[in-house]
Amino acid sequence: MSQVQDEFRRIPFFLIIDLEATCCNQKTVPRLEMEIIEIGAVIVAQESLSVVDEFQTFIRPVRHPQLTPFCTELTSIRQSDLTDSPRYSEALSLLQRWLTPFDQYLFCSWGDYDKSQFEQDCRFHQIAYPFRSGHLNLKKQFSKSQGLTKKYGMAGALKLANITLEGTHHRGIDDARNMAKLMPYIVGIEKVASVK
Secondary structure, eight states, X not given: OOHHHHHHTTOSEEEEEEEEEOOOSSSSSOGGGOOXXXXXXXXXXXXXXXXXXXXXXXXXXXXXXXXXHHHHXXXXXXXXXXXXXXXHHHHHHHHHHHHTTOOSEEEEESXXXXXXXXXXHHHHHTOOOSOOSOEXXXXXXXXXXXXXXXXXXXXXXXXXXXXXXXXOTTOHHHHHHHHHHTHHHHTTSSOOOOOO
C-alpha cells in the first residue's frame, strides 16, 4: 500500500462534486454574484474506487435569473432547464438527503472553486455550509500523486491518464463522473505515462 493510499484508508467514501454557475464573459455577472445552477455529484467507495451512486439537480438562480448566452454555450444548460428547478436551499436539502446513507465521506472537487462557490451561496442564502468533512482538491492531489509539478485541468488529466472524456465538459454531472474515473490516479494506485 503506497503512502498516498494510506492517507485515504480511513475514508469510506469520496464525494466528488462539480458545480456549474451563472457566468458571463462581458462582466454582467460579477464573480461575487455568481450562483450555482447545477450540482453534479458521485459517491465513490474508497475500497473499490467504483461509483456507488450519483446525484444531479439544476438550481434556479435569483440574483441573475436569466442565463447569459455565454453561460448556455459553456455549460449547455438552457433557461428551460432551470424553470421548474428548486431554489438553492431546497437543492441543498435534496443533496443532504441523498447523502444520508453515506455517513463518512470526504468532499472532493477539481480545484477549490466548488468549495468557495458553496460557501458564497450559503452566505448569500443564509444557510449553513453543508460539509463537515473537510475538502480534497483533486487537481493538487492528482499532481502530487503523479509526481508532477504542473497542475492540470480535468480534461488535461484525463488525457494524461489516457481516459476518454465522456459526456459534455462543463456539465456538473458529466464532469463529476469523469473525475471519478481519475480516482486511481488521484490516490496513487495508477501512474500516468511519462509527461513530455
